[in-house]
Amino acid sequence: MTTETPSKPNRLTGAFVQSVEGFGRGLIDVIATIGGVVALGLDVFRWSVRRPYRLHNLFTQLDFVGVGSIFIVGLTGSFTGMVFALQTSTAFALFDAESLVGPTVALTLTRELSAVFAALMVTMRAGSAMCTELGTMRVSEQVDALETMAVNPVQYLLVPRVLAGLFMVPALTMLFNTTGMTGAYIVAVFGLGISPGTFLSRTQQWMAPWDVYEGLIKGAIFGLAVALICCFKGYNASGGAKGVGQATTEAMVASALSIFILDFIVGMMMH
Amino acid sequence: MKKLVTPFRVGLLVIAAGAFLITFVLFATKGGLSDRDSTQVWAYFRDASGLAVRGRVQIAGIPVGEISEITLEGTRAKVWLKIRKGVDVRQDAAVTKRSESLLGDYLLDLNPGTEQAPAMENGGQIRRVIDTQGVEAVFESLSQITSDIQQVTGALREVLGGEKGAGSLERIVENMVRLSDSVDATVRRNTDRLDTIMANVEGVSSDVRAITQSNGADVGRIVNNVEMITKDVREVLGTVKNIVGSGEGEFKESVSSLKQTLGRLDNTLANLEDITRKVKDGEGAAGALLTDEQLGQRVTEAVTDISDFATRLTTLQTEVGLFSQYLVSQGASKNGLSLRLIPKPDKYYLLEIIDDPRGSVSTQVVQTNPPSDGDPVIQTQKVTKESFKVSLQFAKRYYFTTLRVGLIESTGGVGADLHFFDDALTLKMDAFNFTADELRYPRLRATLRAQAFDHLFVVAGMDDIINAQQRDTATKRLIAGRDFFFGAGFFFTDDDLKSLITATGIPAF
Numbered sequence: 001m002t003t004e005t006p007s008k009p010n011r012l013t014g015a016f017v018q019s020v021e022g023f024g025r026g027l028i029d030v031i032a033t034i035g036g037v038v039a040l041g042l043d044v045f046r047w048s049v050r051r052p053y054r055l056h057n058l059f060t061q062l063d064f065v066g067v068g069s070i071f072i073v074g075l076t077g078s079f080t081g082m083v084f085a086l087q088t089s090t091a092f093a094l095f096d097a098e099s100l101v102g103p104t105v106a107l108t109l110t111r112e113l114s115a116v117f118a119a120l121m122v123t124m125r126a127g128s129a130m131c132t133e134l135g136t137m138r139v140s141e142q143v144d145a146l147e148t149m150a151v152n153p154v155q156y157l158l159v160p161r162v163l164a165g166l167f168m169v170p171a172l173t174m175l176f177n178t179t180g181m182t183g184a185y186i187v188a189v190f191g192l193g194i195s196p197g198t199f200l201s202r203t204q205q206w207m208a209p210w211d212v213y214e215g216l217i218k219g220a221i222f223g224l225a226v227a228l229i230c231c232f233k234g235y236n237a238s239g240g241a242k243g244v245g246q247a248t249t250e251a252m253v254a255s256a257l258s259i260f261i262l263d264f265i266v267g268m269m270m271h
Numbered sequence: 272m273k274k275l276v277t278p279f280r281v282g283l284l285v286i287a288a289g290a291f292l293i294t295f296v297l298f299a300t301k302g303g304l305s306d307r308d309s310t311q312v313w314a315y316f317r318d319a320s321g322l323a324v325r326g327r328v329q330i331a332g333i334p335v336g337e338i339s340e341i342t343l344e345g346t347r348a349k350v351w352l353k354i355r356k357g358v359d360v361r362q363d364a365a366v367t368k369r370s371e372s373l374l375g376d377y378l379l380d381l382n383p384g385t386e387q388a389p390a391m392e393n394g395g396q397i398r399r400v401i402d403t404q405g406v407e408a409v410f411e412s413l414s415q416i417t418s419d420i421q422q423v424t425g426a427l428r429e430v431l432g433g434e435k436g437a438g439s440l441e442r443i444v445e446n447m448v449r450l451s452d453s454v455d456a457t458v459r460r461n462t463d464r465l466d467t468i469m470a471n472v473e474g475v476s477s478d479v480r481a482i483t484q485s486n487g488a489d490v491g492r493i494v495n496n497v498e499m500i501t502k503d504v505r506e507v508l509g510t511v512k513n514i515v516g517s518g519e520g521e522f523k524e525s526v527s528s529l530k531q532t533l534g535r536l537d538n539t540l541a542n543l544e545d546i547t548r549k550v551k552d553g554e555g556a557a558g559a560l561l562t563d564e565q566l567g568q569r570v571t572e573a574v575t576d577i578s579d580f581a582t583r584l585t586t587l588q589t590e591v592g593l594f595s596q597y598l599v600s601q602g603a604s605k606n607g608l609s610l611r612l613i614p615k616p617d618k619y620y621l622l623e624i625i626d627d628p629r630g631s632v633s634t635q636v637v638q639t640n641p642p643s644d645g646d647p648v649i650q651t652q653k654v655t656k657e658s659f660k661v662s663l664q665f666a667k668r669y670y671f672t673t674l675r676v677g678l679i680e681s682t683g684g685v686g687a688d689l690h691f692f693d694d695a696l697t698l699k700m701d702a703f704n705f706t707a708d709e710l711r712y713p714r715l716r717a718t719l720r721a722q723a724f725d726h727l728f729v730v731a732g733m734d735d736i737i738n739a740q741q742r743d744t745a746t747k748r749l750i751a752g753r754d755f756f757f758g759a760g761f762f763f764t765d766d767d768l769k770s771l772i773t774a775t776g777i778p779a780f
Contacts, residue, residue, distance in 0.1 A: 056277075059277045059278045059281055060277055062277075062281040063277045063280050063281050066281060066284050066285075067280045067281060067283075067284050070284065110295070167285075168284075170288070171284055171285055171287075171288035172288075174288040174289075174291040174292050174295070175284075175287070175288060175291065177291065177295060178291045178294075178295075203298075204298060204299065205325060205327070205337075206325060207295075207298070207299040208299050208325070209295075209296045209299045209300055211299065212292065212295045212296055212299065216292070
């Protein structure tokens with residue numbers, strides 16, 4: 001009777017196999033997260049139209065997400081506009097075309113930057129808090145307690161947060177537009193000596209209402225996505241305090257990535 | 272009350288965001304023209320690159336509308352324009368695509384048309400479209416200049432190329448090398464001589480100064496001695512007269528007086544002897560001039576050098592002339608002022624400023640669109656402008672032939688002159704304007720020039736020999752093509768000018 005000794009894989013082969021396994025696991029996680037977020041979104045939509053309407057919870061979240069982010073969004077917007085005006089004027093001065101600073105800043109802010117930056121600020125400030133709060137409630141079984149009391153946790157906890165993200169990010173986008181253009185005007189007119197008439201007339205010439213609408217639509221999409229992702233990660237957190245921390249980190253990374261990916265997709269669809 | 276704080280804060284944010292949104296939308300809306308406030312017209316463009324929706328449409332630099340839509344129709348771009356109501360656009364309106372900056376931005380300049388034409392209806396078509404303006408026109412102009420230069424260099428290559436041309440070129444280069452060496456040597460030699468002249472002049476002036484300063488007493492004494500001599504001679508003559516004219520009794524006194532006179536004459540002779548001795552010894556200025564050979568030689572060299580220098584300065588000949596020619600087909604005269612600088616008999620530089628009734632011609636492409644669908648009509652407009660033309664040529668003579676090259680009437684060109692009967696009769700041939708759009712072939716001109724008197728000449732010939740005649744449709748002015756001419760002119764050399772200036776004087780300002 002002969003016995004066959006199984007060949008032992010060498011170290012290189014083992015590392016390769018582990019890499020492939022890790023990549024596959026990550027891919028599955030990403031797809032599962034996307035599926036989970038979409039399913040959660042449908043669930044939130046379904047529960048948002050059902051009674052009872054908890055307006056107090058909704059206003060609390062609107063206040064937390066929107067009003068609480070005014071300072072950081074306004075500050076970021078004004079400095080973004082100023083820096084953008086400064087750098088574009090340097091480039092346009094090479095071609096004696098400084099009159100295009102206003103239109104360039106205006107179109108960039110209204111179409112792209114305002115929505116993206118406002119969503120990123122909300123992600124960092126409010127999204128992380130949402131995720132941590134929901135994760136803590138999940139690991140401390142407060143969510144289970146709500147279910148025990150016949151209160152649907154999706155309607156009670158998630159619907160106000162997701163609606164707050166959906167409505168407040170566009171509002172913050174408009175705030176970002178205003179502070180950004182104000183900062184650009186100050187730098188261009190008072191700092192660089194561009195004529196105020198030239199700045200305003202050329203901006204007016206090139207900017208169309210649709211540019212502003214495009215930014216608002218993007219803001220709403222980004223707000224919805226950020227709120228859903230953060231709620232999903234927090235709502236499904238497990239593993240105690242460490243699990244909550246990990247869920248928050250994953251929520252931040254996924255939210256930021258989703259903002260940029262969605263920006264590209266929506267921008268491509270609109271143009 | 273506490274319950275209302277949160278909704279109030281949220282409401283404030285929403286109201287503020289709504290106000291910002293309304294402000295932005297109103298601001299952006301004002302930038303465009305609504306259909307109610309505007310008239311829509313359209314035009315076909317062969318090339319709409321650089322034009323963009325919401326691009327400016329302006330009259331005399333003032334915005335009066337914007338581009339509302341750009342679509343492709345066949346091979347043409349159909350550009351819709353919104354023109355503000357109140358702007359009186361007529362059916363003969365024209366629109367020009369013009370570059371706004373070096374970045375490639377373009378705007379449309381609208382010429383609203385004339386009052387005689389009917390008003391443009393809403394949705395009407397602007398049929399006159401002019402493009403290729405601005406930076407592109409500059410580049411095109413540069414391209415034409417480059418082509419001109421290439422033609423001239425090509426002609427030179429044909430003349431100088433090949434073994435024969437290479438040999439000529441080699442000889443020319445050798446001549447130029449010898450010429451430059453000669454000039455260099457002449458300059459160096461003259462520099463030394465000038466130095467010598469200056470040194471001599473300095474020495475002479477120094478000697479003169481020394482004479483007037485150190486030998487002033489001797490000169491004074493010489494003058495005194497001469498005065499004494501003349502005084503003594505006058506006295507002697509008076510005494511002799513007295514002797515001849517008086518009686519015997521007075522003779523003794525006369526002899527006595529004569530003795531005294533002779534005594535004084537001895538003194539005078541002694542003084543003269545003293546002077547001649549000093550001259551012989553080289554004392555004083557006169558003595559130095561007569562006895563110092565080196566000083567005399569230096570004075571001679573100085574005089575020679577000054578004479579040579581003046582001779583060289585007078586070898587550069589200048590000739591100033593005026594001429595006028597009547598162009599038969601043009602029905603107008605062509606006038607000019609010429610300046611010929613002749614450093615040597617076999618070469619000269621010629622500068623001419625010419626008032627040519629043909630003017631300078633530039634080309635514009637105008638696209639006119641048909642009323643119905645169909646291909647547009649591309650027209651080429653030639654715009655004639657009054658301007659002086661400049662000729663600047665270098666000429667070199669070989670036996671009875673003179674070759675010229677340079678600018679002829681503000682374009683590159685070459686020419687050749689054949690001289691007969693001791694230059695009394697000259698046949699001149701010019702070829703220039705190689706790449707002008709209005710000319711199918713280069714402009715060739717043959718001129719027969721006869722020297723009637725010393726400073727007067729007559730000319731006759733044919734201009735633009737091989738091109739057919741073309742006239743400006745508006746002014747009927749001949750802008751290209753064959754034309755006969757005849758005329759006359761006169762010229763002055765610098766000798767004549769010197770005579771004139773001597774006779775009339777230089778006006779004082």
